[in-house]
Amino acid sequence: MSVPTTSDEIRQTFLDFFHELGHEIVPSSSLVPAGDPTLLFTNAGMNQFKDVFLGLEERPYTRAATAQKCMRVSGKHNDLENVGPSPRHHTFFEMLGNFSFGDYFKEQAIAYAWTLLTEVFKLQKERLWATIYEDDDEAFELWKKHIAEERILRFGKKDNFWEMGDTGPCGPSSEIHYYIGPLEEQRAEGVNSEDDNYVEVWNLVFMQFDRDASGVMTPLPKPSIDTGMGFERITMVMQGVESTYETDIFRPILARIQEVAGHRDAEREAHKVAYRVIADHIRAASFLVADGVVPGNEGRSYVLRLILRRAMRFGKRAGITRPFVHDVAEAVIERYGDHYTELRERRDFILQALGQEEERFQQTLETGLALLDELLDRLAAAEQRVVPGEEAFRLYDTYGFPYDLTRDVAEERGFTVDRSGFDRAMAEQKARARAAQKFDADSWIRTYRDLELPPTVFVGYEYDHLVDEPTQIVALIRDGQRVESVGAGEDVEVILSRTPFYAEGGGQVADTGTIDTEYGRITIGDVRQPRGGLWVHFGTVAEGMVRQGEMARATVDVERRWNTMRNHTATHLLHRALRNVLGEHAEQRGSLVAPDYLRFDFAHLTAVTPQEIDHIQNQVNEHIRADHPVIWRVMPLEEALASGATALFGEKYGGSARVVSIEYEPGPGAYSRELCGGTHVTRTGQIGPFIVTQEGSIASGIRRITALTGEGAESFIQEHLNAWRELATQLGTPTDRLPERVGQLQQQLAQQEKTIKTLERRLAQQQLQALLGQAQHVDGFDLVAAQVEAPSNETLRELSLQLRDRLGSAVVVLGALIGDKPSIVATATPDVVARGVHAGALAREVAQRMGGGGGGRPELAQAGGRDAARLPEALAAVSELVTTMMNAGR
16 A cells, blocks of 8 residues: 555545454535534544444444544634634634444554554654553553563543543553654653644543542443544655745645635735634635535634634735635635535525625724724723723624734724723623533433433334323333322423323424323423433322332324424425525524414525525425325435435434435425434425515524424414405405505605605705704803704604704704603704713703703703603703803813
C-alpha cells in the first residue's frame, strides 16, 4: 500500500484500514445532534454512539469507524479568538475515529493506532510521543511494547481524561503527539506545552464511566474505545507543512478568497489572519446550512450568524469591498462535495442563506455605526471617555454589532471600552442560556435506566391489537420507586409486558386509553419511552385497585388514534409536496401530529406565496384522492437510505429503521418514502380532505404550516362557508359577487377617510390663525400653550409643528382630548433649545400634572395623561416651567 498524500486519500486510507479490521464504516452524523439536548453541536465522533456506550442502544456491530463532521466554538483550543491567529485551530473540523462497543479495549486500540501511524502512514517513530493518564499503569505497560519508556509521559485530568460534556460517558485517555521540528531539539518538556512543533494527532479514549449531573461516575456496562484523530492535523503532518491552512484542504478555498479580493501574493500574506478566518468560518457555515441550520438570534442559528459576521468583518478589514461569501462558499462546496454530497445537493439553499445574511450584515453595520456614534456623542457631552460594557454588549446582542468593531470605532474617537463589563454581561447571558437548556427529564430517564425491567413488546402497528389487548402489569412506579399496588385516585407509571399504546415520538403525540384488570381500571393520558424498548404509561387509577403482576387488557382510544394517523400520513404527503413546489431544501425541521390538527416546520428562507400554498394543498389532495397504499417495512438503515428514504432532521436512527412508503398503484415507485416510527392509515384515501389553515415564520429560515384533515377539515370548510353566506346576506349580494362588493365598500371607505382628513386639516388651519393671536412674547421668543380640538395624535403633532414654524422662534405646547384621554405635544425651535428648553422634559412635566408621563427629543416630544379635568391646569404651568428651564441653562 502506497503512503497516502492527498487529504482525500488520508481520510479513505484511515477508513479502509479499520474496515479491514472488522469495523463497520458508519456515515458522519449531522452537525445538529439528534435527540441530545445536552449538546449544541456534534463535537466529537462518539456523539452518535453515546447511547451505545451507555448501554441504552444496541447496534448490529461492535466495531465502527467514521469520518465525522464536528463543530466547536469554545473550549480548550477553540475559542473564536484563536481561529485566525493560530495556524491550527478551527470551528468546523473532521474527526477520524475508531470505536469498540465492548469488543476490544486498550491493548488493541494502542496497537491499531501504532500500526496505522508507523506502517501505513509511515510516520517517523522517533518523532512520536505518547501521553497517558497519571495513574493508568496498564496503558503505560501496553505502550512500552511499541515505544521507548522515556517517550511515554504521564499527565493529569486536564490533559488525559476525556469527557463529552458535564455529564455522560468519560474515561482516561492516551494522546499521540508528533514532533515536526528539528529532530535534535526534541525534549519531553515540549509535549503539551505551547510549542507548536508538538502536534497532537490522535486521542485514544478508554471509555469506562458514565458521569451524572452530581459528578458521580458509574462504570459503563462494557468498557469501550473511542478515538479521535484530527483530520486537518494529520493531513498537515503527512503533507509536511506547519499550518493546517497550508494543506490541500484549504488551498483551493484560500485561492478563491484571493481571487475575490483581487490581492497579490504579498497582500494575501499581509492579511493572513483574515484569510484564515474567512476560510474557516465560511467552511463551517456551509456545512451548518447543509445540515439545516440557518442564521438567527438563538442557539445554533446565533452561532452561525456570529461566525458568518466575523468572517465578513475580517473581509472588510482585508479590503474586500464587494460581497464575497457566496464565492467562497462555492469553493467549499467544490472542495468537499464529492465526499459530503449534502453540500452539492443543497448548494442553492446554502448560497441563498449565506447571501441573505451578508446583505443583512451590511444593514447591521449601518445601523450599528449610527447607534454607536449617537452613544459616543452622549458620552462626550457628559465628558466620559469609557464606553460602558453593558452598552457595548447591547450593541452586540441586540443589533449584532461586533465587540471589536465597537472597540475600533471607539478608539478612533479617543474612547476605550469596558471589556470586563462586556464580558460580565456576556457571562450572564450564557448563564441564562445554560439554565434554559437544562434537560428536565434527565433524572426521570436515569430512574428507568437504573431499574431492571424487561423490554416492552409493542403491538400497536396492528389495528387488531388496539382494543382489549391481553397483557401483564410488569411494574408500577410511583415517585420514582416500584410499588406493589395502587388505589383509586393515585397517579402511577405503568410498565406492561406488551402494549398497543404509541409512545410520544417523532412529532406524534402518545395514545390515550385505558388499562383494565379484574379489580381496577387505569386511565392512560400519556406514554413515553425513557430508553429504547421500554414503554412507560402515565395514568390515574379511575376505580378499584391495581397490582403488579396482574393480567390486564389494554385499550387505545381508537377514534383519537385514527385522527392522529390521518394527520401523520398527511405530514408525509405535505413534506413531499413542499419539496416538489419549493425545492429539495424544504426539509422537515419539526412537527406536531395530534388528533385534531397537524403542524409542520420546514426550512425555507422566504414566505410561501398564496399561489404556492394552493399548489402544495392541491398536490396533497390529489394524492389523497389517488388512494395510494401506505406500506411500511423494517430494513437496515443503509439499505433504507439507499432506497431513497428521507431521514428526518433531528431524529436518531439505529442500525435498522422502519420505512413508511406511499406507493403508486399501479406502477413501481413511491410518491413519498420516509424513515418513520409513527402510526399511519393503510391508504391515503382514508385521510379525507386536507386544508392548510396557516403559514408563517417561526425562526430565521424556518417556516410553519398548520393544517387539518378529515372531520377537522370538513368542519373548517363548513364554518367558512357559513361565514361567507352570512356576510353575503348582511351585504345584500350573492356569494359569488362577494369579493367585488367588498372591494366597492373598501373604495367607499377610503374616499370617506380622505374626506375626513381634508376636513380635519381645514379645522386645524382655522385653529392655527386663532393660536397665532394667543402667542406670548417671552425673552426673545414666542410661547403658546393651549388646548385645541384634534381627532388624533397625528393631527395634534402636525398643528404643533405648523404653529412653531409660523412663529419662527418659539416654544409650542398643545393639548387635546383624544379618546377621552389628554394628550400633549411639545415642540421648540433649535435656538430656544440652545437656551436650555427641552421639549421632552417639558412634555413629561406637563403630563405628570395629569397623572401621566412621556418624553422625547429636545425639539419634539409627546406625552399623555390620565386625568382629563387637569389638562387646563397643566397647560397653565407651561410658562413657569419654560422659565425654570432657561434659568437652569444660564
